[in-house]
Amino acid sequence: MTTSNDDVPTNFRSLVESAERKFAKVRDTAWYGRQPNHYFPKVFKSYMKLWEYQQKNRSKLVESGLQRWEIGEIASRIGQLYFVQYMRTSEARWEMVNLLLDRFSGLLHDSKSKFPDTTFKEWKVVMQEMVRFMKVDAAFLNTRPLRYCAMFDSHPKSLPYVARFHAKKVLKLRDALLMSYHRNEVKFAELTIDTFRMLQCLEWEPSGSFYQKQPVESHENGTTTDQSATSGLIDINLVADMTDPSLPPNPKKAILYRPSATQLLAVLASICDELPADSVMLIYIAASGESGQTTVPQKHISGSVRTSLKLNTVYEQPISLVNGKGGSSHPVESSIWLGPTRRGGSNNLYPVDLIPFTRRPTFFIIDSDNSHSFKVLHGAERGEPAALLLSPLKPTFKSQSSADIAQNGSQFTLFLTAPLRACWQMFGLAYSDDEVDVMEDAESIVSAAFSEWEVILCSLTSVDLVWAQVLSEPLLRRIILRFIFCRSVLTFFRRREENDPYLPVCFPELPDSVSPNSEVVQSAVMRLADHLKVSHCFRFDNL
Template sequence: MNSVVEGERKIIIEFCHLLEKSKVLFNGLRELPQYGHKQWQSYFGRTFDVYTKLWKFQQQHRDILDSKYGLKRWQIGEIASKIGQLYYHFYLRTSETAYLREAFSFYQAIRARRYYTHAVKEDKCELMVKKLRYYARFIVVSLLLNRLKLVDDLIRELDNQIIEYGTTYNAEDQMEWTVVVDEVKAFLDAEPAVQVMSNDVPAPDLSNRIHPDHIPYIERGPHMHLSLQDVIIIGSSTQQAKFSELTIDMYRILQILEKEPIGPAPQALTEDMQPHGPPPAPHSTSRGYVVGDSFRRDNPHKYLLFKPTALQCMVYLASSCNDLSVNGAILLYISADGYIPSHARNNENITGYDGGGFITSGKLESSRESREARSGQTQERSRGKDHYLLYPGDIYPFTRRPLFIVVESNCSDLMQTMPRHFNQPLVMLMSAQELPAGLAERSHQGNLLTLFLNNPLMGFCMSCEVYTIEEGLLDICESLVLDFMFQCVQLILRIRIDMNFFAFMGDEFLRTIILRYLFCECSLRMNRNFRSQSQIVHSIPPMPEELLAHSSLVSIVLKIADQLGVRNHFSDISGPGPGTREQT
């Protein structure tokens, strides 16, 4: 430092100041509550401002920082990685895919510029761990953007980095990183549920985000006044493939609650790349698209809760209800195994807290039943309720606000007696409680109702045990699915469905979910492999038989079955009734 002149010294001091301040602010983001809309925004803005200044400062004074301070390329990569994380977390907070794509651009630039190439030569174990974490985050962002071919490349690179990490440092946590790689491989094996075969190798990455052209229009009447504002996604299935606190079901439901961004994808960033700040004043970027204009900023705000406690679920619900606007609605999505105590299993009239609940945190006392059996007791009423379960009664207070619920569980029927104490719109879509044996064996690939909601054709294929489809046939069948949905909208205007559904139909996301659900219920009722009512999805309020068995909808389902060569799986239920079903 003796050879550093005064001007250079000031530059180094300012850089160190910005670097330290950025770290303090970034760490402080972890302390902010994940729920609520307002608490985090100003803090996030300050953090982003500092990182923007830091990034521009190191660009402007790179020569001095390189020669006098000894700035390493991995340090530049670490700053870029933090900016990518900020964009990613801003995406999680706002659901704006523009920021997910910005995060991708920074992560992609780190790889292209090889910022971490010499990390292993620095003889710092913690630096190599940062590199591995960068790869894990890049994989998550790429998955959310459906860049599956890139994910394959990143997995191979991460695999090699883990081996080098273990060899160089004899690291005790090498096995933990190997588990991370195994998880993402299992995730990719499970998704997509149906493989698209293409003459082009490799096959194209297909996005399941909602495209504006695929949303049937409906004129909003006086009763269609609600807009989806908050989504609470609860995922706790122990059997599904998962990666980075994201199960297959969570991943699929997350996608359909975002619109496909308009405009060109961001290009790989160059050495002079610049971050661009968050709303309320989005900036034009130097990469050919405008964050504020090219993306419609109307995605609902989503909370991703991986194995939350019941109390955490209620805190998020309460926060959403408190922040909800006058015409806002909440979507609660639950993907969890259910638990019903022995004394309630044959009692159809038990509600609230008596009939069992959903294992959201995975901490249910699994030995409870065995202890009861050993003690000769059939029930332990004196012990009270299991506080790890999320009970239907826990949700009753939140029906004060418009609530749209999707339940994916073997005990989905626990929700069907939900009362309407507050005269607010309430709709529930409930999965089947069991599946035919062939499908039950593929539980790691996610649940069937969620797959139908994510991609109706893929759900249809899986329900027929069709696991590959040619790309050309895919296009034909997807066109038929769209015909079904557009036909549904016309029929709904003539066949009066329950007004609770109408209240949500004005919102494009909820309208799409309702129409895809109708496709699911209609096709499963026609499918001979689904023999009992417990294997069929159902809704509260129920959809009218006249709609589900309408000849125009039935004919479209049969056309899809013909195209896929599975017509023998289906019966024609058009007419006055849905056909005979074995009752359970």
């Protein structure tokens, strides 16, 4: 049955209203929790029907007054759906989100030219955030992906050792909470550059293409649809499978931006409650903080219960807080800031707030200028010993012009997600297409080192169970190897001040055979320094 010209605008408006009603039901869906939202497929199907209808009847709709911004609104909704689905499941196509953002940019510029008297203030802010966000790593677009890629991140020489390694307990990474906040930091919407890097680091690189762009599409009625970059249209299959069946599932991720402490703890409680028995939860928190001035007297840590008046809570405190010595004292009021207000209360997260969640296996990454106050978690766990990776208190740079966290993101996070990018930034090296061979050779040096360190870790019988139980998990094993690399590079860097504030720490300790003092670790850093021609920046006293 042929659709008349009068029916086309009416049908289109009806489809828009139907899609909008469905969209409203999923727009504010929580980005965490393991329970699937069965309503999402209905919303996707509704927008697929709307998108296809406007494609097939584009000329009639334009004649009836359809504006280009209305098509952009549909694309925006589709982008939001993909983004929410990606945040909830980690399985939606991030490339599709980027494609939609690219089309949105074209639509915005087109609208500004057609409506010069309209300010588009809010959209300008979105565009400025997007441009700033994508500019940070623009020079490294053609380098290795942040996501785990079997071609680059699995090492043939060490694979047999990894395959044979089996701890008394083996855990899988199933859930992660990611939170980052620094004033004026690079972000897009509520996704900061540090959170984005860590998010990508906890995913598998797809093996195939997940979308196709088709410049021109012909229809039965003889019309064509321009799908080029300037048309504002996207060839999108909303019912296509969003997962790569050849890869393990990505861990679920809850991404928070400027939450209150109670909101963050509530999300953690929800994740812990639903965490499968054979799983470990990763908690990544990157934020500024401050050290408290009050310390705990020895008599207060010799018992089993301590009271914090400011927190108005009572929590158990074991004798051994950090190093097993009851005489140690630690800041009571040390905290990190989850938001812009620094006067305590709902924006402050204290180390002891995280202790209840150690009833389940937990892998902590704390990236803060007050990270070392979280040492108190070690030995204070409530059931399962936790793994802790704590950032340096100060970043290390050859030139302080690179030290702006707001512009470049955190150095420690960059080491854990893209270690060679961190080195380039640390030494103030410029990267361009002419440096591809230099980068590839550097990647080979680092990959060889990681392979050797994997063999060592998987051959030892004395690795602490906290690390042993996650060595079989590729995503976490890669983070551990990168931590070893980060610690060694920062240890050997030549500086006038004492090293301690500039070094990351881990609890429990990793084996001495992969410490900065070991020859196998030192030699790898030396090879890389020689290759990058920055040996003068290091001090290798033990070789």
